Amino acid sequence: xxxxxxxxxxxxxxxxxxxxxxxxxxxxxxxxxxxxxxxxxxxxxxxxxxxxxxxxxxxxxxxxxxxxxxxxxxxxxxxxxxxxxxxxxxxxxxxxxxxxxxxxxxxxxxxxxxxxxxxxxxxxxxxxxxxxxxxxxxxxxxxxxxxxxxxxxxxxxxxxxxxxxxxxxxxxxxxxxxxxxxxxxxxxxxxxxxxxxxxxxxxxxxxxxxxxxxxxxxxxxxxxxxxxxxxxxxxxxxxxxxxxxxxxxxxxxxxxxxxxxxxxxxxxxxxxxxxxxxxxxxxxxxxxxxxxxxxxxxxxxxxxxxxxxxxxxxxxxxxxxxxxxxxxxxxxxxxxxxxxxxxxxxxxxxxxxxxxxxxxxxxxxxxxxxxxxxxxxxxxxxxxxxxxxxxxxxxxxxxxxxxxxxxxxxxxxxxxxxxxxxxxxxxxxxxxxxxxxxxxxxxxxxxxxxxxxxxxxxxxxxxxxxxxxxxxxxxxxxxxxxxxxxxxxxxxxx
Amino acid sequence: xxxxxxxxxxxxxxxxxxxxxxxxxxxxxxxxxxxxxxxxxxxxxxxxxxxxxxxxxxxxxxxxxxxxxxxxxxxxxxxxxxxxxxxxxxxxxxxxxxxxxxxxxxxxxxxxxxxxxxxxxxxxxxxxxxxxxxxxxxxxxxxxxxxxxxxxxxxxxxxxxxxxxxxxxxxxxxxxxxxxxxxxxxxxxxxxxxxxxxxxxxxxxxxxxxxxxxxxxxxxxxxxxxxxxxxxxxxxxxxxxxxxxxxxxxxxxxxxxxxxxxxxxxxxxxxxxxxxxxxxxxxxxxxxxxxxxxxxxxxxxxxxxxxxxxxxxxxxxxxxxxxxxxxxxxxxxxxxxxxxxxxxxxxxxxxxxxxxxxxxxxxxxxxxxxxxxxxxxxxxxxxxxxxxxxxxxxxxxxxxxxxxxxxxxxxxxxxxxxxxxxxxxxxxxxxxxxxxxxxxxxxxxxxxxxxxxx
Ligand SMILES: [Zn+2]
Numbered sequence: 040x041x042x043x044x045x046x047x048x049x050x051x052x053x054x055x056x057x058x059x060x061x062x063x064x065x066x067x068x069x070x071x072x073x074x075x076x077x078x079x080x081x082x083x084x085x086x087x088x089x090x091x092x093x094x095x096x097x098x099x100x101x102x103x104x105x106x107x108x109x110x111x112x113x114x115x116x117x118x119x120x121x122x123x124x125x126x127x128x129x130x131x132x133x134x135x136x137x138x139x140x141x142x143x144x145x146x147x148x149x150x151x152x153x154x155x156x157x158x159x160x161x162x163x164x165x166x167x168x169x170x171x172x173x174x175x176x177x178x179x180x181x182x183x184x185x186x187x188x189x190x191x192x193x194x195x196x197x198x199x200x201x202x203x204x205x206x207x208x209x210x211x212x213x214x215x216x217x218x219x220x221x222x223x224x225x226x227x228x229x230x231x232x233x234x235x236x237x238x239x240x241x242x243x244x245x246x247x248x249x250x251x252x253x254x255x256x257x258x259x260x261x262x263x264x265x266x267x268x269x270x271x272x273x274x275x276x277x278x279x280x281x282x283x284x285x286x287x288x289x290x291x292x293x294x295x296x297x298x299x300x301x302x303x304x305x306x307x308x309x310x311x312x313x314x315x316x317x318x319x320x321x322x323x324x325x326x327x328x329x330x331x332x333x334x335x336x337x338x339x340x341x342x343x344x345x346x347x348x349x350x351x352x353x354x355x356x357x358x359x360x361x362x363x364x365x366x367x368x369x370x371x372x373x374x375x376x377x378x379x380x381x382x383x384x385x386x387x388x389x390x391x392x393x394x395x396x397x398x399x400x401x402x403x404x405x406x407x408x409x410x411x412x413x414x415x416x417x418x419x420x421x422x423x424x425x426x427x428x429x430x431x432x433x434x435x436x437x438x439x440x441x442x443x444x445x446x447x448x449x450x451x452x453x454x455x456x457x458x459x460x461x462x463x464x465x466x467x468x469x470x471x472x473x474x475x476x477x478x479x480x481x482x483x484x485x486x487x488x489x490x491x492x493x494x495x496x497x498x499x500x501x502x503x504x505x506x507x508x509x510x511x512x513x514x515x516x517x518x519x520x521x522x523x524x525x526x527x528x529x530x531x532x533x
Numbered sequence: 534x535x536x537x538x539x540x541x542x543x544x545x546x547x548x549x550x551x552x553x554x555x556x557x558x559x560x561x562x563x564x565x566x567x568x569x570x571x572x573x574x575x576x577x578x579x580x581x582x583x584x585x586x587x588x589x590x591x592x593x594x595x596x597x598x599x600x601x602x603x604x605x606x607x608x609x610x611x612x613x614x615x616x617x618x619x620x621x622x623x624x625x626x627x628x629x630x631x632x633x634x635x636x637x638x639x640x641x642x643x644x645x646x647x648x649x650x651x652x653x654x655x656x657x658x659x660x661x662x663x664x665x666x667x668x669x670x671x672x673x674x675x676x677x678x679x680x681x682x683x684x685x686x687x688x689x690x691x692x693x694x695x696x697x698x699x700x701x702x703x704x705x706x707x708x709x710x711x712x713x714x715x716x717x718x719x720x721x722x723x724x725x726x727x728x729x730x731x732x733x734x735x736x737x738x739x740x741x742x743x744x745x746x747x748x749x750x751x752x753x754x755x756x757x758x759x760x761x762x763x764x765x766x767x768x769x770x771x772x773x774x775x776x777x778x779x780x781x782x783x784x785x786x787x788x789x790x791x792x793x794x795x796x797x798x799x800x801x802x803x804x805x806x807x808x809x810x811x812x813x814x815x816x817x818x819x820x821x822x823x824x825x826x827x828x829x830x831x832x833x834x835x836x837x838x839x840x841x842x843x844x845x846x847x848x849x850x851x852x853x854x855x856x857x858x859x860x861x862x863x864x865x866x867x868x869x870x871x872x873x874x875x876x877x878x879x880x881x882x883x884x885x886x887x888x889x890x891x892x893x894x895x896x897x898x899x900x901x902x903x904x905x906x907x908x909x910x911x912x913x914x915x916x917x918x919x920x921x922x923x924x925x926x927x928x929x930x931x932x933x934x935x936x937x938x939x940x941x942x943x944x945x946x947x948x949x950x951x952x953x954x955x956x957x958x959x960x961x962x963x964x965x966x967x968x969x970x971x972x973x974x975x976x977x978x979x980x981x982x983x984x985x986x987x
Contacts, residue, residue, distance in 0.1 A: 216761045218758075219758040219759060219760060219761055219764065220760050220761050222758070223756045257699065257730070257734075258726065258727075258730050261729050261730050261732070261733035262733070264730075264733040264734065264736075264737050265732065265733035265734075265736035265737055266736075267737055267756075267760045267762065267763075270760075270761060271698045271699070271737075271762075272697065272698060272700075273697070273698075273699075273700040274699055274700030274701075274722070275700075
């Protein structure tokens with residue numbers, strides 16, 4: 040057992056109801072490279088391991104999250120995630136002499152999953168995100184296994200799955216029906232996993248011959264049934280290997296969902312441990328795309344004030360929505376309510392404090408109104424956003440999802456997402472203003488706009504405007520403040 | 534006991550049915566409930582056992598009253614209570630709902646969440662109104678022996694799939710009394726399906742896509758090769774397509790809209806134009822036109838792949854004109870209520886009898902080649918006549934008393950009222966169905982008990 044410092048951390052108290060495995064974990068607990076994570080870990084680990092392992096898993100999950108947002112195909116995702124997996128979360132095959140290393144790898148995988156459960160069980164949103172990314176990780180790893188390994192895994196989990204394979208004789212007997220029923224579904228799945236695939240009927244037939252079919256009551260597979268994607272006879276559906284993975288992932292998701300809720304219910308006991316909580320909190324902050332929190336200790340904040348945010352030095356890091364709002368404000372000396380909220384919270388997010396914010400807004404509005412009117416009608420609202428009035432909530436800057444969920448702006452309004460709300464001409468002229476002039480580049484952005492992939496379009500713009508800076512690979516913009524921060528970070532480091 | 538008849542002949546024009554049509558009076562209905570409706574079998578069918586179980590006692594029944602009022606959430610403790618309630622309420626018809634987690638009658642004393650639907654037969658509803666776009670013989674509420682064939686084919690297709698694909702055994706088809714048929718699937722497995730699975734079964738069977746068909750979209754999107762269910766259905770459809778669609782309905786004789794709708798299925802613009810030209814100035818029937826498609830295609834299309842596409846399109850046309858059109862909502866919802874077998878259709882007076890898809894159950898030998906014929910379905914007036922005739926003969930023969938309430942008569946020799954009428958073969962058919970179901974049910978309950986013991 041690996042235990043450098045003896046400190047009680049993620050011990051029995053936190054992962055309850057487990058069974059105790061004393062020795063040779065490779066035989067039972069860690070007998071497969073893949074896991075349903077149905078048995079909680081029991082051994083003690085150090086706080087350092089606790090944090091490091093969780094962060095390593097988080098890195099992989101964040102990357103998966105980014106792939107989802109950029110609508111990568113499964114095959115593309117696999118090629119992006121594979122190198123990260125071998126770096127942060129390897130699960131090698133067992134061979135003579137590497138038992139110790141294998142056990143450590145699987146232990147890390149096991150523990151990191153359970154630690155992140157603690158982090159992500161706290162809200163419906165977080166749970167959803169965790170289930171989604173974890174199940175893709177599960178799927179990628181399943182696909183990396185050999186067919187023999189896959190069937191072993193399924194057979195060994197038969198207590199949970201109740202899957203049984205049909206034998207070859209049965210399969211040959213009904214091959215024509217199996218092929219006719221399920222061929223086109225297999226083809227679409229293969230194409231979905233790998234966009235460039237072309238497969239003719241004979242190849243498909245050969246492929247179906249290689250598939251291992253399981254037999255399940257039709258109640259278990261309503262989606263395959265309604266699409267007429269499988270052969271069904273006498274109350275049982277026949278599911279080929281290619282379509283099994285989705286069922287398997289659904290089982291994984293269901294189990295994880297139940298377990299996350301159980302974890303959440305047992306969380307109060309965990310809060311007693313004052314060493315774990317800060318670690319968990321910082322972990323959840325690390326998942327940048329989850330929620331954008333303002334960090335006033337950030338070294339970048341020092342130069343943000345009511346004057347500097349009017350200079351190109353700062354505004355060049357704005358995403359288009361921020362630029363558009365601030366431009367509208369300086370032209371009209373006014374913004375409608377939604378626009379004030381969106382820009383105000385964005386500025387708060389980049390580090391504009393309350394005093395500077397009041398200065399900034401009153402300056403901007405002064406061409407149109409007296410200080411008295413400003414104080415009477417707008418000051419309260421700005422202080423409110425900073426949690427100084429009313430319910431004293433700390434309002435967070437809007438992320439892209441929030442922006443996209445608000446009512447679309449009318450002619451007098453400037454809030455929203457410019458990639459969605461501007462007409463094509465003004466969008467293109469805005470892109471030109473940002474230095475994107477190449478027609479091919481512009482078409483690339485517009486293409487995503489046309490597919491309603493606004494955050495992807497914005498990410499594309501980020502990539503195009505930060506071409507010469509290293510380290511912007513695989514970033515997905517889903518928050519205006521993320522855009523701003525990354526942009527400044529890149530500038531500093533290059 | 535009231536045995537004289539009071540017949541109101543239907544005058545309402547919207548109910549102009551060409552089946553022997555007369556609206557039963559309230560007295561007719563009371564008479565029917567009291568003496569003819571086979572409550573015992575309906576009870577056993579829903580109860581799955583000779584003695585009352587929760588399957589029956591927590592089952593919802595709804596009454597549709599003569600006044601138009603609709604009374605839901607009736608439930609009954611015993612067969613006797615069931616019959617007495619129906620007789621005294623004397624509704625126009627009663628409908629069957631799901632088995633609930635609590636007694637529906639007592640729902641008022643319980644919290645709303647306590648009352649959950651637990652189980653109900655899986656049901657299907659096919660109605661000729663959904664065929665109005667393609668039938669030419671009748672429309673609206675009218676039906677005839679020609680268009681009922683649509684129902685025959687539809688029932689055969691659904692029936693085979695439910696048995697062969699889903700493994701259900703206890704299915705019964707019931708005439709809806711006017712222009713359609715219901716299928717009740719009583720297997721325990723079917724009764725316990727959740728709504729998602731019910732929906733997916735319907736979608737599996739609903740090849741035309743009920744919405745799509747109504748919107749008149751011409752793309753059926755049937756994958757090639759055909760799925761085994763589609764292939765089997767096609768084998769059934771193609772044998773009856775000539776008779777039912779081309780000969781009986783003849784939809785493309787002179788109706789240009791129908792012709793255009795059919796032509797739109799063909800993938801080849803040249804072929805469409807060529808056929809339009811050919812048919813413009815000639816009067817030909819649907820069968821000739823159907824043959825023309827092949828002949829003209831052979832002549833103007835030289836590319837084999839395009840010819841194949843035309844052949845596939847012809848298969849799509851066969852599906853569009855003959856494949857079952859389902860009422861999706863009826864099957865999907867657990868809480869949906871459906872009229873009980875052996876009710877009387879309030880507009881036609883027809884009895885909603887169960888029927889066999891392959892055999893004619895009636896004594897009318899003319900229908901042996903046809904199967905169940907809704908035009909000759911037992912009607913309240915005819916069976917009342919039959920009963921009166923029978924009883925009057927027996928009064929002459931035996932004593933001056935009608936035999937029904939005679940306590941001296943041994944029960945074994947007692948002839949039940951329905952047995953004196955043309956309802957008899959239908960009730961017997963239903964009784965056998967119920968008997969098989971109950972036997973199976975008891976067997977599997979015994980199996981479950983045995984499993985528990987070991
Ligand atoms: Zn007709």
